[in-house]
Amino acid sequence: MMSSEWYTASAPGKFVILGEHAVVYGKPAIVLAVDRRITCSIRRSPRNTLNGEYIDFNRQPHFRYLTRDVHYAMDYVTSSEIPPGSGMGSSAALSAALAMAIREERGEPVDERSLVDEAYGAELFAQGNGSPMDASACVHGKGIGVNIPGAGDRELWTITKGDRTWRVSDLDVPDMTFVIGNTGIRAATGPLVDKVRRYMQSNHFACDVVEEIAAVTLMGYNAIRRNDVEELGSLMTRDHKLLSILGVSCRELNKLVNASLPYSYGAKLTGSGGGGCMVALTDEPQKVVDAIEARGGTAYVVKTGSDGVRMEPTPASGPLMDIPMDYPPRQ
Ligand code: PMV
Numbered sequence: 172m173m174s175s176e177w178y179t180a181s182a183p184g185k186f187v188i189l190g191e192h193a194v195v196y197g198k199p200a201i202v203l204a205v206d207r208r209i210t211c212s213i214r215r216s217p218r219n220t221l222n223g224e225y226i227d228f229n230r231q232p233h234f235r236y237l238t239r240d241v242h243y244a245m246d247y248v249t250s251s252e253i254p255p256g257s258g259m260g261s262s263a264a265l266s267a268a269l270a271m272a273i274r275e276e277r278g279e280p281v282d283e284r285s286l287v288d289e290a291y292g293a294e295l296f297a298q299g300n301g302s303p304m305d306a307s308a309c310v311h312g313k314g315i316g317v318n319i320p321g322a323g324d325r326e327l328w329t330i331t332k333g334d335r336t337w338r339v340s341d342l343d344v345p346d347m348t349f350v351i352g353n354t355g356i357r358a359a360t361g362p363l364v365d366k367v368r369r370y371m372q373s374n375h376f377a378c379d380v381v382e383e384i385a386a387v388t389l390m391g392y393n394a395i396r397r398n399d400v401e402e403l404g405s406l407m408t409r410d411h412k413l414l415s416i417l418g419v420s421c422r423e424l425n426k427l428v429n430a431s432l433p434y435s436y437g438a439k440l441t442g443s444g445g446g447g448c449m450v451a452l453t454d455e456p457q458k459v460v461d462a463i464e465a466r467g468g469t470a471y472v473v474k475t476g477s478d479g480v481r482m483e484p485t486p487a488s489g490p491l492m493d494i495p496m497d498y499p500p501r502q
Pocket of ligand 1: 304
């Protein structure tokens with residue numbers, strides 16, 4: 172008899188303190204999970220549905236990849252608190268939650284490493300490029316460092332692809348206040364990662380900028396260990412300038428970063444850029460929220476230290492925000 176029991180998992184979004192884009196080339200990065208999650212429920216069903224409608228797996232590459240060994244129909248229900256295409260890891264969080272729910276439903280072993288492999292696999296299948304940073308942050312939660320020298324005793328896993336290696340380690344979540352500001356502009360990660368790659372291939376100067384981002388990230392890691400908010404803030408602002416030189420900022424992001432700076436130690440875009448979110452480090456969070464909202468952004472004060480992917484006792488209630496789904500049909 173077919174079981175129609177629900178299996179529900181959730182995973183957090185994330186923001187990057189320092190190191191996005193450079194991490195694609197095996198450089199260091201520092202990432203924190205946030206208190207906004209995607210929840211995904213599944214149950215066996217006579218037909219495949221997503222939030223009550225027929226699911227076209229060709230337009231849902233994360234679902235298509237993660238269900239490749241599932242040979243029966245399912246109902247999938249998602250509810251997301253993470254704005255899609257915003258640099259907060261919505262697709263990695265979706266992938267991590269769906270991967271965990273599927274493994275539980277199938278009675279397969281569930282451990283962080285295998286969930287990272289699944290979630291990163293789904294990201295690569297959907298967008299064709301990128302690092303395992305987002306997948307690692309959404310699976311592990313709390314804080315992670317990527318390719319941080321000397322963090323070996325906290326190492327979680329190592330992932331290799333071609334000539335690149337990412338050593339992911341657990342990171343103490345700093346006791347600092349961050350505000351995220353969303354421009355409301357959706358931007359897909361894949362094309363921005365491609366843009367940086369083309370720039371680096373055509374111009375050695377872009378490779379130097381990536382090296383400088385790596386150096387800034389390592390200095391930022393040391394500033395976090397010293398709890399030095401002033402130094403970390405100024406490194407974040409410097410990183411924003413370097414990312415702008417790489418061509419991944421935009422007018423709206425610059426506007427929100429500039430609006431935050433008078434009340435912040437520093438501010439930068441977070442994630443792939445081109446729109447999406449920025450983050451400010453501050454001890455005047457309400458002033459930063461007000462400054463961002465006065466410029467047309469949506470702001471919230473981040474609570475850090477969130478759990479990674481986990482099972483949930485109650486099924487998802489249905490969409491609060493879209494999940495990443497605007498993909499052209501795959502052949
Ligand atoms: O915008 P997001 O949440 O997909 O973050 C992308 C981070 C990049 O470093 C730009 C790409 C990657 O895969 O690491």
